[in-house]
Amino acid sequence: MSDLILLTGATGYVGGRLLLLLEKQGLRVRCLTRRPEALEDRRTETTEIVAADVLEPASLAGVFAGVGTAYYLVHSMGTEGNFQEQDRIAASNFAQAAAAAGVRRIVYLGGLGNPDHALSKHLRSRQETGDALRAQHSQVIEFRASIVIGSGSLSFEMIRALVERLPVMICPRWVNVKAQPIAIEDLLAYLTAVLNLPTSGSQVYEIGGPDQVSYGQIMQEYARQRGLTRWMIPVPFLTPYLSSLWLGLVTPLYARVGRKLVESLRNPTLISNNLAATTFSLRPRSYRDAIARALINEDREFATTRWSDALSSAGERRSWGGSRFGSRLVDSRTVVVSVPPEQAFAPIRRIGGKTGWYYGNWLWSVRGFIDLLCGGVGIRRGRRDGENLHVGESLDFWRVERFERGSLLRLQAEMKVPGRAWLEFEVTPCPEGSTIRQTAIFDPLGIFGMLYWYGIYPLHQFVFAGMLRNIARAAELTHSGISGRKLQQENSR
Secondary structure, three states, rough: OOOOOEEEEEOHHHHHHHHHHHHHHOOOOEEEOOOHOOOOOOOOEEEEEEEOOOOOHHHOOOOOOOOOEEEEEOOOOOOOOOHHHHHHHHHHHHHHHHHHHOOOOEEEEEEEEOOOOOOHHHHHHHHOOOOOOOOOOOEEEEEOOOOOEOOOOOOHHHHHHHHHHHOEEEEOOOHEEEOOOHHHHHHOOOOHHHHHHOOOOOOEOOOOOOEEEEEEHHHHHHHHHOOOEEEEEOOOOOOHHHHHHHHHOOOOOHHHHHHHHHHHOOOOEOOOOOOOOOOOOOOOOHHHHHHHHHHHHHHHHHHHHOHHHHHOOOOOOOOOOOOOOOOEEEEEEEEOOOOHHHHHHHHOOOEEEEOOOOOHHHHHHHHHHHHHHHHHOOOOOOOOOOOOOOOOOOOEEEEEEEEEEEEEEEEEOOOOEEEEEEEEEEEEEOOOOOEEEEEEEEOOHHHHHHHHHHHHHHHHHHHHHHHHHHHHHHHHHHOOOOOOHHHHHHHOO
């Protein structure tokens, strides 16, 4: 068997994570995509990218050369028009080209649902796509899954947005329909385990976790783990169209995708046999563990994210309330200074304590006093050392979460706030000297967290802009050899 793997959907949620796993295993991967530029900075040396479109058979010529296994992770849920017909045509083109090139196996991810029932157009299309693949190829391994729980997944983002933003939820009937959710880690485990599967024919495997639960139960569990109290009021009305508009207002889903998703939620998506359990030595985790891991992984991904890259990718957009990344609200700004990064970072590493916060120190003191009144740590802890910082130590009412001397400082707030907050400073070299980026990040806890953020946002604009301006001034004064007393005077302005 050839060790070259063809992967479609690498720019999507499941495909992107699958690509990382395949690369970590040292496997050679060829990614088929309509937008090669979207993968250029995400691949390793063992991965190649080819430009092709499964709706254009001529573009598939040569794509399958040397491929042993091909992953088909394409669907048209977000497109307008007859997406079912597009899915069938695309799958048929792909499987026909794969068979002609001698590809041994196609692996496909579809959706659970009893085909004898009146399935939604979306679920019906997922299963018809599997049929179209099998009609053109002799070995298609199809996995059928229900709700995928993982940080960034469509269903999980919808659940999170509803729970975080709505203390009281109007719940149509689909909230009580049973599903069998699976953690993204377990789904990926199945998709990689199939590479060593000895079967020679086509097979459908129904996969999911051990729990049969409703969307309502998942939302209540998410609320429990986030420490939120939520009331859910069932209603007999609210059509899929109205539900999709509602979801478009309060979640990241836009109405077209929301309507297709809601229509699918009326169908139970449960495992009807144990074929996957007897074939694979995998035991998927519970939905409670899946939610917990999604929250942990979100923190880990957030901790390694370069906000400068995310914000600058579309230019310096300024909007009231900041930008949104997942469930977090972000307010970021930059300044360029004509000094090397080490000098630009010097005032940042001295921040807090006796040095102060470079702007509005009296406001910071007031905030610390309010925190004390609320039972928080206040601002009196100061800092251990005026020049050096270490990960894990306290800094006024912050905690040093990450510190890279000369380039990065991230502080996590320990003051009392309705959510979690971070303040980050990053210094990078540029032709003029150095760029200093200051970023405030807030993960709001429910509606009160949102009200808190938007209530103090005008103050953030005032204080943080002044802070960054004075940090830049302090960096240039330091580089010019200005005395420590003069520097402290400049910082207090």
